[in-house]
Amino acid sequence: MGSQSETRRAFIDGIALPIDRLEPGLYCVATPIGNLQDITIRALKTLAAADVILCEDTRMTARLTEHYGITTPRMAYHEHNEASRAPAILKRLSEGQSVALVSDAGTPLISDPGFPLVSAAADTGVPVFTIPGPSAVVAALSVAGIGTDAFYFLGFLPTKEKAKAEAFQAIAAFPATLVCYEAPTRLLNTLQTALHELGDRQAVVARELTKRFEEIARGSLSALLEDFSARPKVKGEIVLLIERSVETKENREDLDGALRSALQAMSLKDAADMVSTALQLPRRDVYKRALALRDPND
Ligand code: SAM
Numbered sequence: 001m002g003s004q005s006e007t008r009r010a011f012i013d014g015i016a017l018p019i020d021r022l023e024p025g026l027y028c029v030a031t032p033i034g035n036l037q038d039i040t041i042r043a044l045k046t047l048a049a050a051d052v053i054l055c056e057d058t059r060m061t062a063r064l065t066e067h068y069g070i071t072t073p074r075m076a077y078h079e080h081n082e083a084s085r086a087p088a089i090l091k092r093l094s095e096g097q098s099v100a101l102v103s104d105a106g107t108p109l110i111s112d113p114g115f116p117l118v119s120a121a122a123d124t125g126v127p128v129f130t131i132p133g134p135s136a137v138v139a140a141l142s143v144a145g146i147g148t149d150a151f152y153f154l155g156f157l158p159t160k161e162k163a164k165a166e167a168f169q170a171i172a173a174f175p176a177t178l179v180c181y182e183a184p185t186r187l188l189n190t191l192q193t194a195l196h197e198l199g200d201r202q203a204v205v206a207r208e209l210t211k212r213f214e215e216i217a218r219g220s221l222s223a224l225l226e227d228f229s230a231r232p233k234v235k236g237e238i239v240l241l242i243e244r245s246v247e248t249k250e251n252r253e254d255l256d257g258a259l260r261s262a263l264q265a266m267s268l269k270d271a272a273d274m275v276s277t278a279l280q281l282p283r284r285d286v287y288k289r290a291l292a293l294r295d296p297n298d
Pocket of ligand 1 (some may be wrong): 033034103105106107108109110111112134135136137180181182183206207208209210211237238239
């Protein structure tokens, strides 16, 4: 391998890892979501042995590779060039090279670039290997303390208010924990929209996981909204988890009674809002039921 073998190296605390040749193919390598130590030995060896590392941001990945003494060439591969770069990368792969794909943090393709390349590689028969490791969605689920047997991952929610509300409506009755990624600047609005559309469910804000200011804030959506509204500024990276619909036969049966009395005291919209929050039922369903129950003479 000559000079190339000298570039194939990785160190943990100054101790060199043995680096074997890689089988040709595309390697999707998970990297830390904060703490640089959250990386597997196989990931380090793969990054060290690959012919090239495709990076969402080469400077961001340099922090990781420099920390472990890895000197593999890095190439930018991000959402703005992933289509144009794909043919050249496929050519390298078809020539028998080993290509590692990483994103800035966590697992590539999970709300990150890589899908067109993996899909094209699979279509053309290039082997695609996973080097599994951290992902914020799984890290958050593992500490949230709400149901993990079934979960629905929404990625990033739409930013426009109407589309966000519709996204929640569409999955309001799913029998699964809802998980999404959210920017700190949008957290309050998203908690508010979730409260409005889903009722006052239990939820968790998992913030800055594996980092210095890691925080797992648990509570009802309304309590979390109050808590985060009282802070001067919400910062950091966030996963929001919301408990599944706790719809039971009992709260369905309570619905008509609660709506009838609420409708005597307030507008249809206020009644639907109040009852959906109290019974933790999807607002849209409660609104529809309220419409059906409304006295036709009103
Ligand atoms: N591919 C990554 C993964 O596997 O988790 C996700 C990439 S996505 C562009 C970035 C989003 O993931 C952030 O906006 C945040 O919602 C979430 N995230 C990433 N790191 C996190 C962390 N340390 N704590 C909480 N959320 C995190």
